[in-house]
Amino acid sequence: MASENNFVQAAIPYFDEYWPIVEDDIGVPVEGEVLTNAQKAEFKARKMKDLKAKNYLFQAIERPIMETIFCKETSKDIWDSMKNKYQGTTKVKRAQLQALRRNFKTLRR
Incomplete structure (x- = not known):
């Protein structure tokens, strides 16, 4: 009996290599800087991997957020931007930790 369900699951990328x-x-x-042919080929391969990594990141990020990172040049730029947005800088993390400690002390009383 033929299957009525034609659902095809999207392939999950193997991101470890990127x-x-x-x-x-x-x-x-x-x-x-003058590059040898081997160096040019290696840079081209890294650039292609970067484009694939950017594509995977764009697929995983919601539309409103994507608009803020769309202008980033490399996947590293995108990742760093996302880290700062959601995790914050060291100064922000310290301030958040202090606030949590104050709340904890207040709740303990």
Whole structure:
């Protein structure tokens, strides 16, 4: 009997191979630096991985948030922007921790 359900599950990307690009960036060559053919090929491969990582990040991010990060050049820029937005800087984290400690002391009494 033929299946009536034609549901196709979207493939989940294997992101581990792209994570080093997100974490370390693509390493843009210094302006005026002369690259060998091997270095050019490696940079092109890193750039392609970065584009794929950006695509995966864009697929995972909600539309209103995507509009704020759409102008970012690399996947690392996107990731750093998202970290700052949702996690905050060290100064913000300390302030949040202090507020939580005050609330905790108040609740303990």
